[in-house]
Amino acid sequence: MTTGPQFQPVQPVRAYERIVEQVEDALASGDLVPGQRLPSERELVAQFAVSRSTVREALRVLESNGVVRSRPGDPNGPEILPFSQSALRKQMVRLARVDELTLSELIGFRMIMDGAAIQVASRLRTPEELDELEETLVAMRAAIDVDFDAFSQADLAFHELIARISRNSLIQTCNEVVRGVVLSLISDKIAHAPNSRALMLESLHHHADVVDAIRTGNGHAAARLARQNMYDYYGGYVPDSEQETLRALVED
Amino acid sequence: MTTGPQFQPVQPVRAYERIVEQVEDALASGDLVPGQRLPSERELVAQFAVSRSTVREALRVLESNGVVRSRPGDPNGPEILPFSQSALRKQMVRLARVDELTLSELIGFRMIMDGAAIQVASRLRTPEELDELEETLVAMRAAIDVDFDAFSQADLAFHELIARISRNSLIQTCNEVVRGVVLSLISDKIAHAPNSRALMLESLHHHADVVDAIRTGNGHAAARLARQNMYDYYGGYVPDSEQETLRALVED
DNA sequence: ACCTGCGACTGGTCTGACCAGTGGACTAGG
DNA sequence: CCTAGTCCACTGGTCAGACCAGTCGCAGGT
Numbered sequence: 102m103t104t105g106p107q108f109q110p111v112q113p114v115r116a117y118e119r120i121v122e123q124v125e126d127a128l129a130s131g132d133l134v135p136g137q138r139l140p141s142e143r144e145l146v147a148q149f150a151v152s153r154s155t156v157r158e159a160l161r162v163l164e165s166n167g168v169v170r171s172r173p174g175d176p177n178g179p180e181i182l183p184f185s186q187s188a189l190r191k192q193m194v195r196l197a198r199v200d201e202l203t204l205s206e207l208i209g210f211r212m213i214m215d216g217a218a219i220q221v222a223s224r225l226r227t228p229e230e231l232d233e234l235e236e237t238l239v240a241m242r243a244a245i246d247v248d249f250d251a252f253s254q255a256d257l258a259f260h261e262l263i264a265r266i267s268r269n270s271l272i273q274t275c276n277e278v279v280r281g282v283v284l285s286l287i288s289d290k291i292a293h294a295p296n297s298r299a300l301m302l303e304s305l306h307h308h309a310d311v312v313d314a315i316r317t318g319n320g321h322a323a324a325r326l327a328r329q330n331m332y333d334y335y336g337g338y339v340p341d342s343e344q345e346t347l348r349a350l351v352e353d
Numbered sequence: 354m355t356t357g358p359q360f361q362p363v364q365p366v367r368a369y370e371r372i373v374e375q376v377e378d379a380l381a382s383g384d385l386v387p388g389q390r391l392p393s394e395r396e397l398v399a400q401f402a403v404s405r406s407t408v409r410e411a412l413r414v415l416e417s418n419g420v421v422r423s424r425p426g427d428p429n430g431p432e433i434l435p436f437s438q439s440a441l442r443k444q445m446v447r448l449a450r451v452d453e454l455t456l457s458e459l460i461g462f463r464m465i466m467d468g469a470a471i472q473v474a475s476r477l478r479t480p481e482e483l484d485e486l487e488e489t490l491v492a493m494r495a496a497i498d499v500d501f502d503a504f505s506q507a508d509l510a511f512h513e514l515i516a517r518i519s520r521n522s523l524i525q526t527c528n529e530v531v532r533g534v535v536l537s538l539i540s541d542k543i544a545h546a547p548n549s550r551a552l553m554l555e556s557l558h559h560h561a562d563v564v565d566a567i568r569t570g571n572g573h574a575a576a577r578l579a580r581q582n583m584y585d586y587y588g589g590y591v592p593d594s595e596q597e598t599l600r601a602l603v604e605d
Numbered sequence: 606a607c608c609t610g611c612g613a614c615t616g617g618t619c620t621g622a623c624c625a626g627t628g629g630a631c632t633a634g635g
Numbered sequence: 636c637c638t639a640g641t642c643c644a645c646t647g648g649t650c651a652g653a654c655c656a657g658t659c660g661c662a663g664g665t
Contacts, residue, residue: 113425113617113657115616115617115618116617116618117413117617117618125447128450128451129450129451141645141646141647142646142647143645143646143647151618151619152618152619152620153619153620153621154406154409154617154618154619154620155617155618155619157406157410157647157648158409158410158413158617160647161369161410161413161414162413162414162417165414165417165418166417166443166444166447171646171647171648172627172646172647173365173625173626173627173646173647173648174625174626174627174628174645174646174647175627175628175646175647176627176628176629176644176645176646177628177646178646178647179647184447184448184451184452186448188444188447189441189444189445189448191418192418192440192441192444193441195418195436195440196436196438196441198381199380199381199436201436201438201522202522202523206520206521206522206523206524207523209473209521209523209524210521210523210524210527213465213466213469213524214465217465217469217602220601220602221461221598221601221602224601225597225598225601267598268458268598269458269461269462269598270452270454270458271448271449271452271454271458271459271461271462271531272458272461272462272465274448274452275462275527279523320601345477346473346477346519346520346521349472349473349476349477349572350469350472350473365626365648367647367648367649368648368649369648369649393614393615393616394615394616395614395615395616403649403650404649404650404651405650405651405652406648406649406650406651407648407649407650409616409617410648412616423615423616423617424615424616424658425615425616425617425656425657425658426614426615426616426656426657426658426659427615427616427658427659428613428614428615428658428659428660429615429659430615430616431616
């Protein structure tokens with residue numbers, strides 16, 4: 102075996118790919134910001150010196166990735182969209198549907214992220230933010246009397262607040278995305294559970310315990326409670342064969 | 354305010370979108386499985402009764418989502434790809450690039466994920482996997498004598514192994530993505546640091562401590578060591594104003 | 606049996622055309 | 636002067652047809 106230069110496999114680069122690349126680079130470097138408009142398709146044809154088919158294929162890819170949106174008749178051209186979690190979530194849902202991501206992986210991920218966020222939050226929170234947390238608890242209590250959707254909404258508000266207090270938007274985004282995926286997988290089962298109301302009440306009490314721990318600044322205990330809460334809430338929907346990993350997360 | 358029926362905003366559905374939908378549905382229902390081939394573009398034109406431009410836009414979207422791959426000249430037509438997390442990874446990289454994440458957010462995220470992965474791994478690891486971990490330590494030691502890139506490579510192998518042992522591919526994917534982003538931001542600083550070799554040696558010793566903790570099954574201690582290690586290794590590159598959140602993660 | 610060269614296909618790109626719809630400019634009416 | 640209505644240039648969506656470079660399979664020669 103001769104050890105010559107490391108050649109890379111070469112695959113053809115299509116014209117539309119280089120257009121996508123240019124647009125994404127412009128976005129990453131800040132030359133293009135959300136809200137701005139791209140030139141019209143026919144104008145892009147001139148700028149990139151390609152045909153309209155090629156421009157359109159590039160636009161379709163960008164649109165599918167949630168980068169731009171085209172609307173017919175709009176004289177301003179395609180719009181640069183603000184970053185949205187929908188594309189990220191779409192990919193996760195796809196993987197979850199084909200069992201490439203198991204429910205226990207998703208829930209385990211949430212236990213970790215949410216627990217960590219709560220731990221950090223209990224250290225960084227201001228008195229005002231503690232008040233906000235109490236308010237979300239009140240809202241959750243009220244939502245129980247409406248329906249599961251309302252409770253789910255209030256629960257989301259709680260976790261969004263936690264993520265915000267933890268000062269880490271990456272945790273926040275990941276949490277929201279995975280939360281959405283998990284709910285899309287099992288929300289119907291929870292909503293139709295005969296003891297749905299009891300579950301919601303129990304979850305509320307767990308949340309209140311977490312807030313108590315946050316108030317005393319005991320981040321470790323708060324995180325532990327949060328993980329336990331999530332395990333109690335979702336663990337029943339995880340097949341027995343996958344329970345082990347989740348339990349490893351609950352126990353310290 | 355009258356509470357009439359909840360109308361949804363209606364946006365036009367484009368022809369290529371319905372093609373994408375049909376293909377994805379066929380995939381979800383199992384009518385189409387990875388490895389199978391789609392008919393050629395001109396055949397799809399006939400089957401969907403649309404123009405080739407429309408078929409091609411659909412194929413570009415599917416290709417961008419990692420569902421199919423077209424190769425020119427292939428008489429078998431576009432190939433249905435096995436499910437992979439590469440599309441998910443692509444979206445996460447986009448998130449990291451666009452969402453203006455601070456270095457402390459990225460590092461904090463890694464401290465959490467890696468710590469959690471190590472904690473779970475110390476519980477679930479088999480004796481064989483423990484051996485594998487020891488081997489990666491040896492590889493890291495050898496890589497120090499080569500250069501920083503080699504060490505970085507060996508370090509990656511260690512963390513990949515940890516993520517695999519933790520039986521959670523979502524953690525693994527997130528870890529790899531964020532690790533790549535962090536390194537792209539500061540790897541040059543680390544590589545050109547005058548005490549680069551000392552840093553690598555120190556990191557190696559920390560990794561060895563982590564493996565020791567894993568061997569004894571003390572997941573909590575292992576995770577704590579891992580977070581401390583990452584803080585020591587990367588913390589110096591984080592501006593003082595963002596140090597607080599990272600310290601909140603190191604201390605329990 | 607193996608190699609070789611041809612040809613029928615593939616996807617990638619281009620051109621040019623038509624349509625329905627949008628939104629800004631322009632105009633008629635207040 | 637301002638407003639309300641009309642109109643039209645232009646948008647994106649789709650289509651048809653063409654050419655090219657490249658690939659694969661097969662027939663025919665060795």
